Amino acid sequence: xxxxxxxxxxxxxxxxxxxxxxxxxxxxxxxxxxxxxxxxxxxxxxxxxxxxxxxxxxxxxxxxxxxxxxxxxxxxxxxxxxxxxxxxxxxxxxxxxxxxxxxxxxxxxxxxxxxxxxxxxxxxxxxxxxxxxxxxxxxxxxxxxxxxxxxxxxxxxxxxxxxxxxxxxxxxxxxxxxxxxxxxxxxxxxxxxxxxxxxxxxxxxxxxxxxxxxxxxxxxxxxxxxxxxxxxxxxxxxxxxxxxxxxxxxxxxxxxxxxxxxxxxxxxxxxxxxxxxxxxxxxxxxxxxxxxxxxxxxxxxxxxxxxxxxxxxxxxxxxxxxxxxxxxxxxxxxxxxxxxxxxxxxxxxxxxxxxxxxxxxxxxxxxxxxxxxx
Amino acid sequence: xxxxxxxxxxxxxxxxxxxxxxxxxxxxxxxxxxxxxxxxxxxxxxxxxxxxxxxxxxxxxxxxxxxxxxxxxxxxxxxxxxxxxxxxxxxxxxxxxxxxxxxxxxxxxxxxxxxxxxxxxxxxxxxxxxxxxxxxxxxxxxxxxxxxxxxxxxxxxxxxxxxxxxxxxxxxxxxxxxxxxxxxxxxxxxxxxxxxxxxxxxxxxxxxxxxxxxxxxxxxxxxxxxxxxxxxxxxxxxxxxxxxxxxxxxxxxxxxxxxxxxxxxxxxxxxxxxxxxxxxxxxxxxxxxxxxxxxxxxxxxxxxxxxxxxxxxxxxxxxxxxxxxxxxxxxxxxxxxxxxxxxxxxxxxxxxxxxxxxxxxxxxxxxxxxxxxxxxxxxxxxxxx
Numbered sequence: 001x002x003x004x005x006x007x008x009x010x011x012x013x014x015x016x017x018x019x020x021x022x023x024x025x026x027x028x029x030x031x032x033x034x035x036x037x038x039x040x041x042x043x044x045x046x047x048x049x050x051x052x053x054x055x056x057x058x059x060x061x062x063x064x065x066x067x068x069x070x071x072x073x074x075x076x077x078x079x080x081x082x083x084x085x086x087x088x089x090x091x092x093x094x095x096x097x098x099x100x101x102x103x104x105x106x107x108x109x110x111x112x113x114x115x116x117x118x119x120x121x122x123x124x125x126x127x128x129x130x131x132x133x134x135x136x137x138x139x140x141x142x143x144x145x146x147x148x149x150x151x152x153x154x155x156x157x158x159x160x161x162x163x164x165x166x167x168x169x170x171x172x173x174x175x176x177x178x179x180x181x182x183x184x185x186x187x188x189x190x191x192x193x194x195x196x197x198x199x200x201x202x203x204x205x206x207x208x209x210x211x212x213x214x215x216x217x218x219x220x221x222x223x224x225x226x227x228x229x230x231x232x233x234x235x236x237x238x239x240x241x242x243x244x245x246x247x248x249x250x251x252x253x254x255x256x257x258x259x260x261x262x263x264x265x266x267x268x269x270x271x272x273x274x275x276x277x278x279x280x281x282x283x284x285x286x287x288x289x290x291x292x293x294x295x296x297x298x299x300x301x302x303x304x305x306x307x308x309x310x311x312x313x314x315x316x317x318x319x320x321x322x323x324x325x326x327x328x329x330x331x332x333x334x335x336x337x338x339x340x341x342x343x344x345x346x347x348x349x350x351x352x353x354x355x356x357x358x359x360x361x362x363x364x365x366x367x368x369x370x371x372x373x374x
Numbered sequence: 375x376x377x378x379x380x381x382x383x384x385x386x387x388x389x390x391x392x393x394x395x396x397x398x399x400x401x402x403x404x405x406x407x408x409x410x411x412x413x414x415x416x417x418x419x420x421x422x423x424x425x426x427x428x429x430x431x432x433x434x435x436x437x438x439x440x441x442x443x444x445x446x447x448x449x450x451x452x453x454x455x456x457x458x459x460x461x462x463x464x465x466x467x468x469x470x471x472x473x474x475x476x477x478x479x480x481x482x483x484x485x486x487x488x489x490x491x492x493x494x495x496x497x498x499x500x501x502x503x504x505x506x507x508x509x510x511x512x513x514x515x516x517x518x519x520x521x522x523x524x525x526x527x528x529x530x531x532x533x534x535x536x537x538x539x540x541x542x543x544x545x546x547x548x549x550x551x552x553x554x555x556x557x558x559x560x561x562x563x564x565x566x567x568x569x570x571x572x573x574x575x576x577x578x579x580x581x582x583x584x585x586x587x588x589x590x591x592x593x594x595x596x597x598x599x600x601x602x603x604x605x606x607x608x609x610x611x612x613x614x615x616x617x618x619x620x621x622x623x624x625x626x627x628x629x630x631x632x633x634x635x636x637x638x639x640x641x642x643x644x645x646x647x648x649x650x651x652x653x654x655x656x657x658x659x660x661x662x663x664x665x666x667x668x669x670x671x672x673x674x675x676x677x678x679x680x681x682x683x684x685x686x687x688x689x690x691x692x693x694x695x696x697x698x699x700x701x702x703x704x705x706x707x708x709x710x711x712x713x714x715x716x717x718x719x720x721x722x723x724x725x726x727x728x729x730x731x732x733x734x735x736x737x738x739x740x741x742x743x744x745x746x747x748x749x750x751x752x753x754x755x756x757x758x759x
Contacts, residue, residue: 088654088656088681090653090654090655090656091653091655092655094656096656096659103659103660105656
C-alpha cells in the first residue's frame, strides 16, 4: 500500500496541469496514466492550438504534452506512473491500480479525476464492420503509429474533431470522400472547414449516415438528407464509395470512477453526458475528490488545462501548501481565464451546460424506468 | 404495466428468481391478478449477483431433494417457458474438494445420502479428481466428491425466462416499486403499501432475499434470518480450461468457467459482518486470488475484469424457510436460502404455488416451515461456502 498526498488519475492536459500545479506548491503528487507516454489526446494532436497565448496557442498538441511532462519531471515532489490503469476506488479510499501487469494499491489524501472522455458511436447497419473507426482511433493510428486507416474515408461529423481529422487524413494523402453532418451548420471552427473545402472535400450538412455497406470490410456508406426534424427526405439516399468510415460524433465524459466514489452526478447533454457536480474549485460533492478536463464536461484542451490547474491548486491548498492570499488571487486569475475562454460564441454550449449543471437534479445511481420486465 | 393496480390476489415482494418463478407457477395454476413488486429492476438483488451454481451435492435431505428437482426443471426450462435464447445451463459437474480427514468422512456420508435419493454423485481419490481438473494442485488434497449432473446457469436469462412467461400468463410486474408497509387487520394480511400506492390484497409473499427480514417486520413477523455480504469476481474470457464448478469449503471458495470463457469465482469471509452491503473490497480480490491460485495454480495468470458483491440471506440452519406463518393468515415466504436460492428456488416455489393454489403439492416441504425454529428441529447443513 502506497500512501500519497494527491493522486491524479489521467495524464492528459487536465491531469498534467493538475499534477504540475500541485507539485510546484510542494504537495506530493502521483500521476497515474494508462499509456506509455502521458499526454492523453495531446500526443495525437499534430495541429497548432488556437486561443490565448497563455494557453499555448501556436504550439502543437504533442509538443504541449512534452512541455507539461518536462515540467512535472522537474518537480521533486511529483512522480509519474505510466502504464498504470486505475481500476477501482474502494470505499476505504484505496485506489486499485494495475501497473504493467501488477496489482498495486494507493491510499491518497486527495484525489483528482482527469479521466477524459470516450468517443460516442452511431449504431447503423454495418457499423460493426472492420473499417468503421472513431475519430480518436484514426488519429492514434495515423499520428501515433503511422498506420493508414484506409484509402478513402467518409467522415461523419463536422465538429472540430471531424474537420481536423479530415485535414490530417488529407495531409497523410488519404482521400476524404465527404464530411457528413446532420445539423444544418458546420459545428467546428470555420478556419478548419475552409481548409478542407479548399482541398475539394464536400461538407454535406443536413445529411445522416444510414448504413455502412460491405460484407467483410467497409465498401461504402449510404447517406441521405434529413430535414429540421431529423426525418429522412425521400429520394435522397445515395451510396458513397469509401473503404473506411470515421465517426466524429462527439465524446462522453468518463465518470465511472466518480460513480464508484459516490459523487453526485447529473446528466447534462451540453457537457456530453453524466458529469459530477462541483464547486468553483473543481471539488466534487465528495470532499477531497476533484475533477478536471473532459471528465468534468466535454470542452477543448485549453479549458482542460485551466481546470486541471485549478483542481491542482485547490487540492494543494486543502493540504496547506498554498498561502490563503495567493490561493485566492490565483484561483480568480484562472477563473477569469476560463470565463474569457468560454465567453465567445463557441463557448455558448459549455456556458449553457454549466448553468444547467448548477440547477440539475442529482443522480447518485442510474435509475431504471418503471415498467415492464426486459 | 399501465395503471398501478389497487387490488391484487397475491402481491409478491421481490423480482429475483424466487419472485419471478413463483409468479409463473401461480399463473399456470390459474391464479389471476398476481402482482410482483420489485424495488429496483428484475435480478437487481442476490439473483443477479450470484455465482449461479446448480448442485445436488448437499448433506441434508431437503436440500438434496429440492436441488435435484430444481435441476430437472432447469434442464428443460427454455423449452418449457418458450425461451429460445436459452439459460446457458452447463452441466459440467461439481467437484467438491476435501482437505481434511474429517471433511472427507462427512463427504462420504453426504454421498451415501445423495445416492439414496437418486443423485449420481461419487467419492473420488485425488488422482481421479485431477483427471477431471488437471489444473488442480495435489498439495494437501485428500479426495473429492463429484456429480456430473451439477453445473451452472445464467441467472439473468433464467429469471427473465420465468418473468416473460409469467407476464404472458397475465402476471403484472411493478418495477422500481418499493413495498413500504404491510397492513394486517386482526390475524390477516389485508394490503400492501408501496412507493406507488396502496394495493388491497389477501396474500403477500415475501421473496425479498436480502431484504426479507424488513419485509417480515412490516407484518410483525420476526424472521430468524440475517444478510451477509459475499463477494465475487469475473476474469477475462480464455479458452476452455475447466468443466466443473470447483468448490473448497476449507478455502471458502467456488470457481467455475462460464460458457463464453470467463471464470467466475467467489469466496466467503468468515469474519464478514452482518448486514446489507453491496460494496466491493480490495481485500477480497487479494484473498480470492491467493486462494484460487493455491488450489489451481495456473489460474494465477488470469486477469480480473470486474468484481461485485451480493447478499446471502442466511437462516440458522442454512436451509430455506418456506411456507406460511402460524397465526397470521395471508403471509407466505421463501426466504433464508443461505446462498443457494438460485439452485433450489425453481422447485421450492413450484411446491409453494401448488399449496397456495390449493392443488396437490409434488413434495412435502413442511419440514422447512418457520415453525421448525420454535420446535427446535434444526439440522445444520454442512455443505455451504
